[in-house]
Amino acid sequence: MLPSQFSPLRECSIDIHPNARWQQNGITVAGGNGEGNGINQLSCPWGSHVDDDQTVYAADTVNQRIVEWKLGTTNGQTVAGGNGQGNGGSSIV
Template structure:
C-alpha cells in the first residue's frame, strides 16, 4: 500500500491543515502480488488507528491484515 496525496479533498474527513510528503512511502506490502504476510493482492480498503497501525482489506486473499508501525510483515486479523 503506497500512501501518496498532495492535499486533503473536501469531505474526506482529513484536517484541512494536514501536511503531506511529496513522495510516497510504502507502509504495507511492497513485495509484489501474492498471499504472503508481506504481500497483498488487490487491497481494497485501509484504516489507520491512533497508534499508526495500518489495517488493509486484502480483497483477493479474503483477509484483513494489520501492519504495526515499522513492521516488514503483516499479521493476519481475519479471514485468510
C-alpha cells in the first residue's frame, strides 16, 4: 500500500489501435543535427518528456545533461547537468 503522499502513476489516456497507420511526413522536434555536444545536438538520448505546453525535455546521456526544446525553437537549452559526471550540484550522476 502506498503512503498517502504518493499517488500511483496515471495510465496513458490515448487509445491507439494496434493496426493504426501514420502519415510518413514527420518532423524533427529535438536534435537532428548529428551526434554531438552542441546545443542543437544530442548524443545517445535515453528518454524524453513532453509537458503541457509542448516543451520537449530529452535526457542526453553521453553529454550528461537534460536539454529543453520549447515549441518552435531550433536550439535547445541545457536545464540540468552538462558539466560532466560527478556528485556536485551542477552534475548528473
